[in-house]
Amino acid sequence: MPSNAMSALSDATTSFRNNVRRMRSGTLRNSRAKGKENRPPGKPALSINTNFPSYPNDPASNAGSFGILFLDQQIPYTLSPTSMSFNSPQAADFRPDPARRWDPIDGMIFVKVHVPSTDDIWRFKVPEAITFDAFLEKVIHKLGFVVGFAKTTKPGGKLITSEDAWKKWVARRVKDGKNRPIVALELQ
The missing domain is CATH 3.10.20.90 (Phosphatidylinositol 3-kinase Catalytic Subunit; Chain A, domain 1)
Structure with missing residues (x-):
């Protein structure tokens, strides 16, 4: 159990980290971190389908004996709208205003x-x-x-x-x- 001095210091640093930040110009222009807490209400979460074949050497796998995908084989996962090109028309619905x-x-x-x-x-x-x-x-x-x-x-x-x-x-x-x-x- 921390002492009163330690808990007071912890409370002070917590409020400092949460409220005030020194910044350089343009720091806030970067997009916000992606995560479920940053998702606007009513918007569904976007994710990548990660149904990869099992590892290693599963006969149902598209991988060779060393686990390497060959170029002529299909990629075993699909991409979500978040991985599209930023300038594509489909991505326009996902860009923030x-x-x-x-x-x-x-x-x-x-x-x-x-x-x-x-x-x-x-x-x-x-x-x-x-x-x-x-x-x-x-x-x-x-x-x-x-x-x-x-x-x-x-x-x-x-x-x-x-x-x-x-x-x-x-x-x-x-x-x-x-x-x-x-x-x-x-x-x-």
């Missing part, structure tokens, strides 16, 4: 935060209905210094200071299929 890539998943959204003073981009996984104060507190706690949010890094840019301005920004954060970061300016 880029406009919906950043929609909330299980009530959670990703908010990217650009910090010009450290030249970092942080990604926060937060509830869709998070308040401005709660998000600001989370970012300040992670960065270790006081920040204010702005839409751009341009000098004289207007800071986001109200709940209404925050909700508008969250609603418009995705533009042309890209999740735009909010800018965290260091306050003196």
